[in-house]
Amino acid sequence: MLSLLLILAVGLHGEIPADAQLMDTDILAQEEIHEQGFSETVVHWLQSRGLDPRIIVMIISMLPIIELRGAIPFAIWVFRMPWQEAVLLSIIGNMIPIPFLLLFLDWFFMLISKVPLGARFTNWIFARTRRKGKAIQRYEAIGLVSFVGIPLPGTGGWTGSLASRIFGISFWRSMLYIFLGVLVASAIVTPLSLMGLLVVH
Numbered sequence: 001m002l003s004l005l006l007i008l009a010v011g012l013h014g015e016i017p018a019d020a021q022l023m024d025t026d027i028l029a030q031e032e033i034h035e036q037g038f039s040e041t042v043v044h045w046l047q048s049r050g051l052d053p054r055i056i057v058m059i060i061s062m063l064p065i066i067e068l069r070g071a072i073p074f075a076i077w078v079f080r081m082p083w084q085e086a087v088l089l090s091i092i093g094n095m096i097p098i099p100f101l102l103l104f105l106d107w108f109f110m111l112i113s114k115v116p117l118g119a120r121f122t123n124w125i126f127a128r129t130r131r132k133g134k135a136i137q138r139y140e141a142i143g144l145v146s147f148v149g150i151p152l153p154g155t156g157g158w159t160g161s162l163a164s165r166i167f168g169i170s171f172w173r174s175m176l177y178i179f180l181g182v183l184v185a186s187a188i189v190t191p192l193s194l195m196g197l198l199v200v201h
């Protein structure tokens with residue numbers, strides 16, 4: 001699956017992004033395995049609480065790391081939902097936290113930066129996001145849409161929200177670009193799930 005997504009990245013950017021060239025394929029694979037394990041743990045915990053599958057899909061699509069790219073395969077393969085319902089619920093869930101992230105991320109990082117550990121974490125996440133988000137700085141709209149839309153480890157609505165704040169994109173433009181990116185992600189993840197390339201075991 002990672003090779004398919006890297007091909008898509010090439011198509012949108014015209015070349016493999018610099019950070020993708022530096023990342024070892026084994027590291028990407030390990031991150032993907034970790035994300036899948038985390039997704040399964042969260043889903044099993046929510047199921048044990050007796051929640052409706054539709055609520056579970058919306059909740060996991062709201063979470064960082066999992067988001068829509070993890071929610072759609074679970075909805076289709078575990079809960080046997082029609083793909084249309086899986087996509088709709090996942091898009092809604094993925095977008096719910098975005099306005100709050102855009103509004104309060106600056107305040108949150110300013111708050112935790114008052115302690116040494118929080119300051120180190122803030123510096124690390126900002127440096128990591130700047131490194132991954134060079135296309136956003138250069139192309140803004142296309143960069144942020146593709147950054148959110150191509151479901152590789154370390155990308156998505158949460159990281160896209162942080163990147164939009166770092167690079168000074170306004171609230172409403174960020175909302176639009178991230179929403180478009182979420183739509184792109186759903187258009188990538190859904191057919192892969194239906195073809196069995198994103199099967200949840």
